[in-house]
Amino acid sequence: NAGVTQTPKFQVLKTGQSMTLQCAQDMNHEYMSWYRQDPGMGLRLIHYSVGAGITDQGEVPNGYNVSRSTTEDFPLRLLSAAPSQTSVYFCASRSTGARTGELFFGEGSRLTVL
């Protein structure tokens, strides 16, 4: 199993550009989520999904869109990038067999917005 795969690993954008961070998992996990990590701020939840067709907002959803058309994929879209969105982004998934459990993280995507 590859686990959780994120692409791209690095990206530089100009203010106002749009892009999509891809996330795929092959563990048949129903729960998928996106976090951003900023120095001294920990990991903050952007959006999450408990299954195909179901998404919800986390702590810092503004400026980001998500969709969940399949169990495997959970892309994160930045519609109009801003310098404040410079960060490291992590996709994570877990089984929903229990209400809580281990989160499996991707390797991260480092995004710089100029």
Added chain:
Amino acid sequence: GENVEQHPSTLSVQEGDSAVIKCTYSDSASNYFPWYKQELGKRPQLIIDIRSNVGEKKDQRIAVTLNKTAKHFSLHITETQPEDSAVYFCAASPDRGSTLGRLYFGRGTQLTVWP
């Protein structure tokens, strides 16, 4: 929503000494408390977790304690080694309400173990 506070933000210890990291949480509905370790440039990985029906859990040199009444939990690392150097995150997850299943992280503790 849940608010998780973590202290200290940085911690330096000599190899062989013990390290303790403390976290508090605000939501009484939280009942799952994992700890993640993130080495430099790597992804966070679960090292230990505890549920609210247990007061203490141990795995070799790592232990976690939970005080639900006081809403705080701690990570204890004994006989520290240089490879324990990393950022450690605590987290809490409610098991009911509108935030069911969400994982809220503390801001992290940079642990440095000096040889």
